[in-house]
Amino acid sequence: MNPSHTGVGSPEYVDAHCHVDLFRDPARVVADAAAARVHTIAVTNAPFVFSHTATLARGNAYVHAALGLHPELVATHGDQIRRFGELLPTTRFVGEVGLDHTTNDVGLRKRQRDVFESVLGQCGSVGGRHRCNRPSLSWNRHHALVYGHATRA
C-alpha cells in the first residue's frame, strides 16, 4: 500500500497466516508485529490452544487470534469441534481449517469433511451471513478468514 494513501508515514502489511504460538517467544513475536505495524492473523491448530494466543493478542491492534481445527488433528482432536463452537463468538477470525486429504483412510476423510462442514455451518450462524456452495471456502463478514487448508476436489 502506498503510504500516501493511508495518511500516515509508513505502510502497514498483513501476515495472513502465522503460528505465533509455535515460536520460542510468542510474546516477542506479538510485540514485534505491532512495532512493525504488521497485521498478523495468528492461526491456531486446535481450540484448546486458542485461548493462549487470544490472551497474547488481547489489546494488540495488529495481532488477531484465529480459531482453528487443523484437518490433521481431526483424528485425535475432532471432538474439539464443540469447543470450537463455544469460542467462535469470541473472535472474528478463523483459520487452519479445511480438508487436507493426506490420508487414504475413508473414515478419516469423512470425519474431516464432517468437522469442516460443522465449522462452515457454525461460521455462518455466528457471522449471520454465509455463502458456501460446497465445502471449500466460506466467507462472511464477521468470520471471514477461512483459509490455509482448502479442499481439493
Ligand SMILES: [Zn+2]
Ligand atoms: Zn498453518
